[in-house]
Amino acid sequence: MKTFKIAVIAGDGIGPEVIDEGIKVLNKTAELDSGFRFDFTYFPWGCEFYAKHGKMMDDNGIEQLKEFDAIYLGAVGFPGVPDHVSLWELLLKIRKSFDQYVNIRPIKLLKGAHLPLVDVNREDINMLFIRENSEGEYAGAGDWLFKGQENEVVLQNSVFSRKGTERIIRYAFETAKREGRSLTSISKANALNYSMVFWDQVFEEVSRDYPEVETASYLVDAAAMLMIKDPKRFEVVVTSNLFGDILTDLGAALAGGIGLAAGANINPERHYPSMFEPIHGSAPDIAGQGLANPLASIWSASQMLDFFGCEDYGKTVLNAIEQLLLEQQVLTPDMGGTASTAEVGDRVVEIVASLA
């Protein structure tokens, strides 16, 4: 029997609540299958930890995480700790230290989820975003000169390496090829006259190795508009770190809301653990009240199952979410229901059991 060792960083705000439900669901799949089990280890890192210890994680935190098969993360951030501290020293640190250079975000309107657009068919919202997750605009490079003086100037430097750009684009082509879908690149070469000219060039080069994949290319501003006007144009999408960040939140608004948006931070070579997390933040205003929607966290658990090669169970969990949405019975307030976080998790567990 295979044991998957999972590091759980439930984090701040609603993080612990939504992670609990994902774990229930993962445990249920393991219970249904004799081939694998999960071994969860909890790490108390986050903003509360910071308040006590003046740091977001143990000094050797990255070292400690190395031995795990995956990381399951809730949410990071709490008033009082500046975001650029809490994130750079935890979430972004893990993404970068473990070279999780692929961020996979399905933007798919499940059956039963609410369609917010008038002119679009539900099936048209079915994209798979592949976001560069290790460098680019988020390289963390910059400078702050002449602080407080009249000539004060602040630089933020994007770094697009050949290696970093090529591998994410290649990964996206492989995905599009495997799924038999088109690949759209989103960039902005007309204004970002170094980085995005390079991005477009690499996309062009790599595309020659995949003559069977249909491609398209949009400017990020046009893409933001077209995702609303004509989302069916987008199937598999590859884009930079910042653009992926913005467009997947936009996408979440189209695909049932942020309460349903899941993400996987993948190190494809499996040299390091990959990390699974809901896209939403820590929502401190509703924390601890059982109001948080656990479906994004459960969806990311389904991505974890896929990643472990348990695609059947990954699919079952996703189907269970879909069935729950279709039932319209057990939903949290953000989706118009009155159920608690735990009630939603329990119902997903029941459906998983019934579908398996």
Place this chain on the structure above:
Amino acid sequence: MKTFKIAVIAGDGIGPEVIDEGIKVLNKTAELDSGFRFDFTYFPWGCEFYAKHGKMMDDNGIEQLKEFDAIYLGAVGFPGVPDHVSLWELLLKIRKSFDQYVNIRPIKLLKGAHLPLVDVNREDINMLFIRENSEGEYAGAGDWLFKGQENEVVLQNSVFSRKGTERIIRYAFETAKREGRSLTSISKANALNYSMVFWDQVFEEVSRDYPEVETASYLVDAAAMLMIKDPKRFEVVVTSNLFGDILTDLGAALAGGIGLAAGANINPERHYPSMFEPIHGSAPDIAGQGLANPLASIWSASQMLDFFGCEDYGKTVLNAIEQLLLEQQVLTPDMGGTASTAEVGDRVVEIVASLA
């Protein structure tokens, strides 16, 4: 009688067609008023010019434009000329040379325009975007190292100066104060750990001078989502060059489509001419067929009237667009009609005359 000297750069693709209609409308307002007239001078600059002369404008083009009261621009870009050439040597060059550091983009759903969202009231879409237009992500600074080698790396450097950041934020506060509306800043300090930390700091500082203006602050990703979920939160909005670019196209999709999206590039000190342009591109695929929607171009003409202190006529032109939309009779194909570009322009002229 005041004469406003306008430099017309109709540009590429549908640019000339839509500009013609804006000029018709401007001339009609002048005809109705004995206090002002327009003097239009045409410049043949753009991609066709580039094909002939290897440059986008005359060498002393900026010098030539200096003496005008305003520039009226159609669209720039045509297949065969790389975008980063056509734009940096014309549109962006003008914005920068004339220190047009304020980009004003109304995201307002006019009566009669199509509301694409299910859960939102039409009146909720009424934002005024004030985009930094001179520096930031569009500074054009960067480097391309080790070209073609394995360690190739491309840098794109955003530059946020104290002067540039403070003046746009101050302009936005002045606008919000004058209009009695709230001001929302959109940034991304959690990931862009130099530039956007600085932006937030300056916003905080300047806000102290405007205790009467209600403020809010969102991350750009959250803002992209909330503009769809809950647009009424946004009244006056101030943001960086790139974020403003992306979010105003998103906004255009909410506010009747890109065919209705206008923009003004303003040098508030009036040391240099300001520039008025539709947000849309040159759409070479439909150029020369009378299919282009001139309403964005006409709306930007209305912004020009406001800028010249002829706010009554600016308002009349906007009301005329609104009435045309309510009539639902004379519309171009992108809005579901069968009228030509010129027919739409003619009808706006008629309505302007009837309203004046």
